[in-house]
Amino acid sequence: MTRYIAQRLVLLVPVLLGILVITFSMLRLIPGDPARIMLGEHATEESIARFREAMGLNDPIHVQFWRYLTNILHGDLGRAIRTNEKVTVELMQRLPATVELTFGAMFLACIIGIIAGIISAYYHNTVIDLGTMVGALVGVSMPVFWLGLILMYIFGFKLKWLPPSGRLTVGVELQSLTDFFLAGVAEGTWQYKLKPITDFLSNFYILTAILTGNGKALWDALKHLVLPSLALGSIPAAIIARMTRSSLLEVLGEDYIRTARAKGLSERVVLFGHAMKNAFLPVITVIGLQFGSLLGGAILTETIFSWPGMGRLVVDRILARDYPVVQGTVLVIALIFVFVNLLVDISYAYLDPRIRYGS
């Protein structure tokens, strides 16, 4: 197992390097002078020259790339042009919202997908099966952003069951973790050094609400999470349902299932006790792989629901030509994607020894 993990980590090096080359070249591939484009049409020659110097755009390309690499290793992604804030700071504020949304979407997708898949397999070749599978096919064919708008209209506007957008209702108080745990801590003490961490974690609203014991904010944050998660989770739910069904059907045809039935076990014990265990392996892989595509879908979902995550950040800043932020966000999302896929592969190898020892 250790050898397998080491092997996978070595294979990761060229991919990581490639990702860095791509994000680095983004700025340099823009047709025309990037400085002029970023500063806008009305910038003076002087300010453009100053900007080029400050960004190091006059240096030879290999020097620029080397500086890019060393800066990243020091946790420096440059400064945003629009806000003059550090890109890492902007990203850290946005990351928790995206993570919360992705997990919410995955949670709903698993519940809906697995249940639908089991029902479909159990009622194999009936109208219920056909209906579920056509539903799943429609689910993968739906644009996420359209489903989001429709959900927003029905549940947020017509029925008023759930809030249509945002992360928290205006007026609902949510104390930050810094204020809660580090209130009154003097500058220079060791506790004060924890401030960046608590600041970061405070942007996970659900976590913060739980830790500060704020039931009202927790309920409010959860309600805000439902609609975006449903929209974003629709495609994974459909894929998980199809995978669960086909995997379960395959397993139900095995000899040991016939044996279990012949022993007189109830259908429920056969299904949940015997069949599910083996049927779940491919389902878990699919779930893991869907995490990546969720990161892509989050870009659209966040735009619809005014969800202040990384996806909306990247879209806003492309339109504003704020390339350092775009570069940084693309890099961070790609890194998360790669590491999630790595974790999926490793956990799969852990669950199924054939992969580790096979050719």
Place this chain on the structure above:
Amino acid sequence: MADTPGSIPAAKPRAAELQLPPQTTLYLDALRRLVRNRLAIAGMVILGLLLICAIFAEQLAPYDPLEQELLLRRQPPSAQHWMGMDEVGRDILSRIIFGARISLQIGIVSVSLAIVVGALLGAVAGYKGGWVDDLIMRVMDILLAFPSLLLAIAVVAILGPGLMNMLYAIAFVSIPVYARIVRASVLSVKEQDYVLAARAIGVPPTRILFRNVLPNCLTPLIVQGTLGIATAILDAAGLSFLGLGARPPTPEWGAMLGQGRGSVFTAPHIVIFPGLAIMMTVLGFNLLGDGLRDALDPRLRV
């Protein structure tokens, strides 16, 4: 070896007497399986209707898709305007009919581009092997290390928003899939006797590639290409929705949704119909793609 009159008759019984199966080819056989698949037929009907809309848009559309009737802004569906009017008073039905042309073009052109480039890269990688193979496939791995929509957005960020740039972006991000398919097929065919024989008698490599190797990857390419068009149309709609693809007033479905989304609470019909159009189109390609997979390669059936 022709039978000349006078040679021994009846030495070779006719095919009919031997009860050979009726003559068939792979594709004829697949076609027969395809038309028996009801879901695939449904997909083809949807796509057929869309194709008619796309070709005869001028004749079918009741109004000019760009003409604005400002007094009728956000008007709900009526007898004159079946799908109502959009936020600046354009007939939504007409825009959707013209939009079919744009969406089908985006899907088919971007996937064709990706297949040509991907197949070429995959064929070279598989056929040459060695460091060429390593280099090409590692680059493909890196492209696959990005969520595809994010990579497409990054490409559009570089090239600038617009319909054509979006098309290139979508083609670019789907190259690795086709490169992998073709490479795998090339690897499995490369060592076959008939390819070795062709090499031995001095057939030039490009000719071997086109005559002997590439026809063998057609099946997975057709299936993946059909499903790929569905993904391409969805991604294109998403990019246009974000304002990174087709520019207004182009009647592109994603852009229609993007511009109309402010009216979702006051005039929901403005977002409902373009979304339905996207969904039906994507569903059509998905149904056809699934059907093609079952028909062309029964082993893959789940």
